Amino acid sequence: MKRSGPLLTLLAGLLLGLFLLTLNATTGTRPASASGGDSPGTKVSPSPTPSPPSSPTTSTPPPAPSGSPPPDADYAGRTDDDSSAVAVSLRDGKAIAYFCDGRDKESWLKGDVEDDDSMKLTGGNGGVLNGTLKDTRIRGTVEIGDQEYGFSAAKAVKPSGLYRATETVRDAEVDGGWIVLQDGRQVGILKRDGKPSPAPEIDPRTGAVTIDGERLTARPVNP
Structure with a gap:
């Protein structure tokens, strides 16, 4: 009976040592976070910054082509002194005009319309018409012989x-x-x-x- 005492003491010491080892192993291990926190060494990429919305692009209409001839039309009117009449017909950048006093003086004239809507038309016997189309009217002068007539001709609608x-x-x-x-x-x-x-x-x-x-x-x- 006397020999069982030391054995019991040795066994108790072994159990105590085993318990201490188990306790150290348990407290030395870090449990994973239940909250899903970042693990060491893991980099979290920042969320991309949204680009500001682009403003709508306003489409700019193309410029009107330069040098295009004026629309086809006819013009008729009187001279400034009301002694005669003048008519001008425009087609595809070409012009033909007629000056007439209704008695014995007349002249047919023709030529081109320039890019700035001006025209210099010439006819027989040295007749010259200088005019400019602006809006719906041709304003200018006609030289017949040694006399010059100012005139204004408005856009004509058939049958004029x-x-x-x-x-x-x-x-x-x-x-x-x-x-x-x-x-x-x-x-x-x-x-x-x-x-x-x-x-x-x-x-x-x-x-x-x-x-x-x-x-x-x-x-x-x-x-």
Whole structure:
């Protein structure tokens, strides 16, 4: 019985030592965080900063092409002294004009319209028309012989405008020009073999005109 005492003491010491080792091992281990915290050495990338919304791009219309000819149109009006009439017809950058006093003085003139809507038209007997189109009106001068006439011609709407008829009537070469103004008045000259006289009125709706007993048709003039 006396020998069991030391054995019990040794066994108790071993148990105590084992308990202490187990306790140290348990307290020396760091438990994982239940809250999901970052583990050592793990880098967390910052959230990308959102780019500011881009402002909408305002589309700028392309510039209007330069040098384009003015729209096709007809113009008719009176000289500043109210003695004569002037009509101008524009087509594809070309112009033809007619100056007429309704008695014995006339001139047909033609030329180009420049990029700035100005024009210099020339005709027989040294006639010259200088004009500029602005908005719906042509303003300028006509030189006939040694006289200069200022004029203003507004945009014409059919049946107003410029008309001409050329035909042979009773062995005579007939050439007639007419300007039909916006108020319906007509100014024209009819030449028979080159001799001028006041022209008879035409029907502006059809261009019909009777000359020396024969029915002719005056047609709109285009360059």
